[in-house]
Amino acid sequence: MMREPWFWRSNSLTARIVAKAISPLSFAYDAAQRARWNLTRPQTPPAPVICIGNASLGGEGKTPFAIMLGEMLKREGLNFCFLTRGYGGHLPGPVLVDNSKHGAAEVGDEALLLSRSAPTWAARDRIAGARAAAENKADVILMDDGFQNPKLHKTLSILLFGGVATTGNGRVFPAGPLREPVARALERADLIAFTGDEPDKEIAKGKPAIRTKLEPVNAPPPQKIVAFSGTGKPQKFFALLAELSFEIAAKIEFPDHHLFTEHDVNALRSLAKQNEATLITTEKDFVRLSGDMQENILTLPVAMRVDKPDILRRLVLQSINHTAV
Secondary structure: OOOOOHHHHOOOHHHHHHHHHHHHHHHHHHHHHHHHHHHOOOEOOOOOEEEEEEOEOOOOOHHHHHHHHHHHHHHOOOOEEEEEOOOOOOOOOOEEOOOOOOOHHHHOHHHHHHHOOOOEEEOOOHHHHHHHHHHOOOOEEEEEOOOOOOOEOOOEEEEEEOOHHHHOOOOEOOOOOEOOOHHHHHHHOOEEEEOOOOOHHHHHOOOOEEEEEEEEOOOOOOOEEEEEEOOOOHHHHHHHHHHOOOEEEEEEEOOOOOOOOHHHHHHHHHHHHHOOOEEEEOHHHHOOOOHHHHOOEEEOOEEEEEOOHHHHHHHHHHHHHHHHO
């Protein structure tokens, strides 16, 4: 998986020159996206689909948000499942994820995390995945990502938005970290979930908005650590460890969705030994460690919280009930 280019989040003259030089590729990429939307007639799935997405490339917390929303649906007594593309896995699907036989190489890390909470379907073809989920008695489908996919009609679209922290130089890929212009993403959103400090009124433009926060759950006791992560925004993980008073001897970043090798883990163990420290990583990274690689490596479990759960609950239930009618 690719490592984020340095110029995406730099305001230096050199960074601006590089981004501008690549901008014709961004224009072509965005034009292809717009053409795809204009030429595609979205299909209505057999069950309501709630989509959790973002405008940038990773790091917004879509999977923790989906898990939190799933817990809310459980409390309402609704039978739901998760649907994900299975990014990083080689199985095209639709496949019902089984943690006892599937690994990240087959279905991707997000699918493995989601399947701990509820039945999870991994499918590159979202329409086929939604049909498979509905055939297995799902009343509601929570789709982790797919905000930019025009093929499947969404009952409710939730946009996670982190402001400057995630939009970087504000340019569309590959000149910047955006999947599409922020303004266009905001137009399609039914609810905006702020993951950063962006002012609500300036961005939401009258749309319902909530704020989110990732909080540690049953965190290990503070100690000297070597922290490593291959997620969209590893800096968030490192910052949370610092807030929890861990003594961070080293921070090691890998590309997003990186499939760890024995060489990687041996190098990390050697570094930890040199620093007389313990290895720690995210749950999302941990599921990409196979077999003995997981031994003696701590994780920092986190859960997503929202400041206005009643707004989220009301919009979700209204969209589901309206679809049912």
